[in-house]
Each structure stands twice: as structure tokens, then as C-alpha cells.
Amino acid sequence: MAELRQAIEAFLDGFTEIAWLPFAFAVCCHVGRLVARSRAWRNVISGAYPEAEVRWSQVFGGYVAGVGANALLPGRGGDLLRLYIVRHRVEGSSYPTLAATMLADSIFDLFASSLLLGWAIAIGIFPGSNVLPDLPAIDWLWVFKNPHQALVIFGFVLAIALVVFGLTFHQISAFWERVRQGFAILRTPREYLTHVVPWDALDWALRLTAIFFFLKAFGLPATPYYACVYQVAGSLSTALPLTPGGIGTEQALLVYLFSDVAAASKILSFSVGVKLTIMTVNVTLGLAALLLMIGSVRWRHRVAAEDMQTS
Numbered sequence: 001m002a003e004l005r006q007a008i009e010a011f012l013d014g015f016t017e018i019a020w021l022p023f024a025f026a027v028c029c030h031v032g033r034l035v036a037r038s039r040a041w042r043n044v045i046s047g048a049y050p051e052a053e054v055r056w057s058q059v060f061g062g063y064v065a066g067v068g069a070n071a072l073l074p075g076r077g078g079d080l081l082r083l084y085i086v087r088h089r090v091e092g093s094s095y096p097t098l099a100a101t102m103l104a105d106s107i108f109d110l111f112a113s114s115l116l117l118g119w120a121i122a123i124g125i126f127p128g129s130n131v132l133p134d135l136p137a138i139d140w141l142w143v144f145k146n147p148h149q150a151l152v153i154f155g156f157v158l159a160i161a162l163v164v165f166g167l168t169f170h171q172i173s174a175f176w177e178r179v180r181q182g183f184a185i186l187r188t189p190r191e192y193l194t195h196v197v198p199w200d201a202l203d204w205a206l207r208l209t210a211i212f213f214f215l216k217a218f219g220l221p222a223t224p225y226y227a228c229v230y231q232v233a234g235s236l237s238t239a240l241p242l243t244p245g246g247i248g249t250e251q252a253l254l255v256y257l258f259s260d261v262a263a264a265s266k267i268l269s270f271s272v273g274v275k276l277t278i279m280t281v282n283v284t285l286g287l288a289a290l291l292l293m294i295g296s297v298r299w300r301h302r303v304a305a306e307d308m309q310t311s
Contacts, residue, residue: 018273023217029210030281033203037105038063040199044101047185047195049090058089061289068286071279078286085293100182107186108200113235120232125257207231214277218270221261229257250275 042059046052066082083098090098185192211230216222233253251271258267 017219019217019219022213022222023277026210026213026217027277027281029206029213030278031285033206033210034064034067034282034285035060036199036202036206040108040196040203041101041105043195043199044105044182044185045086045090045093045098047188047191048097048101048182049093050184052091052093054090058293059086061293062086062089064282064285065289065293066286068283068289071282071286094178096178097182100179102182104183104186105196105200108197108204112200112204116228116232116235119228125229125232214270214274218273220258220266220270226258226261230254233257 038060039056041063042054042056045059046054062082062085065085066078066080069078069081070076071078079102083095083102086098087093087095185196208224208227208231211227212222212224215226215230220226233250236250236253251268254271255264255267262270
């Protein structure tokens with residue numbers, strides 16, 4: 001935490017040295033990728049509920065509200081908010097089905113992230129298992145340091161899960177049917193390839209472009225190589241989201257991955273500055289979406305109450 005505090009102070013001290021035009025381009029690309037990603041998720045939901053009206057504006061509001069909450073909560077708690085909002089705006093929808101649509105929409109993410117991680121490992125920039133436990137500011141790698149205890153805990157949790165499964169088999173069968181419904185668009189590959197993949201690909205293109213402009217704004221080497229390196233660190237911190245916004249995890253990895261181009265203090269200043277910027281944008285958009293949707297709900301309730309009174 002001391003390193004992060006120093007990085008935040010360094011970022012604030014060098015705030016006036018930021019190149020603002022690339023910085024603005026980066027923020028616009030980030031907002032654009034949120035739009036693209038929410039559009040892809042809307043199409044997946046529409047595939048699960050072909051007879052329901054799935055409005056993109058409502059899905060976008062729920063999506064950015066969840067992203068904003070994820071910026072503040074560890075463990076991707078904002079995803080629950082996202083499900084709650086969309087569940088109440090898609091008629092006939094259920095939580096298991098909507099959760100499955102989120103998984104279906106993340107298939108492209110898994111593919112793209114795997115390519116990046118494979119590339120990082122192949123060229124030797126990715127920290128190995130002998131390095132990960134010793135990286136600074138990462139205090140959640142207990143499983144790497146205590147593999148035997150971790151296996152015991154995993155076995156205990158697995159045994160409990162099997163017992164629960166046996167006792168609730170019929171309920172689980174109905175639950176699984178709803179889950180299968182969320183993957184409906186995958187049963188028509190043409191629909192998935194034409195209505196989901198292009199939006200997810202645009203999301204990834206915009207996120208890498210945003211990283212490129214952030215690097216340029218903060219005076220670091222702005223190349224496709226370093227944009228991909230930054231994304232590798234971001235993917236890992238997202239895969240293990242045990243801190244709000246992945247902050248701390250990502251910074252430790254970046255210090256290792258960018259050690260050949262800049263001092264640790266500058267890398268931390270850059271990474272914390274980017275993280276704070278993205279968190280601010282996400283929270284602002286999420287809060288605005290929540291306020292707009294809450295206002296819409298209240299307006300509808302007032303209209304319904306007035307109709308009842310006049311009748």
C-alpha cells in the first residue's frame with residue numbers, strides 16, 4: 001500500500017505533464033469499448049429471449065452500472081448489480097439465464113486473452129511460477145506458497161458441492177435448463193459470428209487503442225508491443241479480481257513487465273493514473289445510468305398511479 005500511495009502522489013505531482021490530446025483519445029476509446037461490449041451482450045440476451053423486447057439502452061445502462069460498481073467492489077460484485085438491473089428490464093428473464101449470457105459473451109474474451117497470454121509466455125516476458133510469489137504488492141498468492149493446504153481446502157469444498165448436488169438434483173435440473181437457454185445463440189453459429197463476435201472484436205480493438213494513447217499521454221513507449229504487455233497485466237488482474245478494480249495486482253505485474261523501459265516509480269505513476277482515470281469514467285457512467293433508470297422507473301410508477309386514480 002505504501003508503494004501505491006507513493007505512485008498516486010507521483011501521478012498527482014506530474015498531472016500537468018500529461019499530453020492531454022492522446023489522453024482524451026484514450027478516454028473516448030474506453031467509452032467506445034463499453035458501448036461495443038454492451039451491444040454484444042444485448043445480442044446474446046436477445047438470442048436467449050427471441051420473443052422478448054431487449055432494448056440496447058436498458059442493457060447498456062445495466063452494463064455500465066455494473067462496470068462502475070466493479071470499479072469500487074472486489075470480486076466483481078458489480079456483476080450482480082448488472083444482472084439485477086437487466087433482470088427487471090427484460091420481460092420473462094431469469095438470473096440463471098442472464099448469468100449464462102454473460103458467460104457466452106465472455107467466450108471471445110477467453111480466446112483473445114489466451115492468445116495474448118500465450119504470446120507473452122512464448123516470447124519470455126511473462127513471469128514464471130518462481131517469480132509470481134515474490135512480486136511486490138501481491139498478497140493474494142497464498143495458494144502458490146501453500147499448495148498442500150490449498151488442495152485440502154479444495155477437496156473439502158468439492159465434497160460439500162457433491163453432497164449439495166445430490167440433495168438438490170431436481171432443482172438443479174430446472175436450473176440447468178435456464179442456464180442452457182443463456183447459451184442459445186451459440187447453437188446458431190452464424191448468428192453468433194455476425195451479431196456478437198464483431199462487437200467483441202471492436203471492444204478489444206478499442207481497448208488496445210486506448211492503452212496505446214494512454215502510453216503516449218504519460219510519456220511511455222507507445223507501441224503495439226507495450227499495449228499488449230499492458231493488456232496482459234490487466235487480464236491477469238481481472239481474472240483474479242480480489243481488490244477493487246484489480247488495483248495493486250496490476251501495478252505489481254506492470255513493474256515487472258515494464259522494468260526494461262522505465263523506473264518503477266514512473267511505471268507505478270502511469271499505471272495508477274490510468275487505473276484512476278478508468279475507474280472515474282466507469283463510476284461516473286455507472287452512476288449516471290443508475291440515476292437515469294431510477295428516474296425512469298419512478299416516472300412510470302407515477303404514471304401508473306395517476307391512471308389508476310383517473311379510472
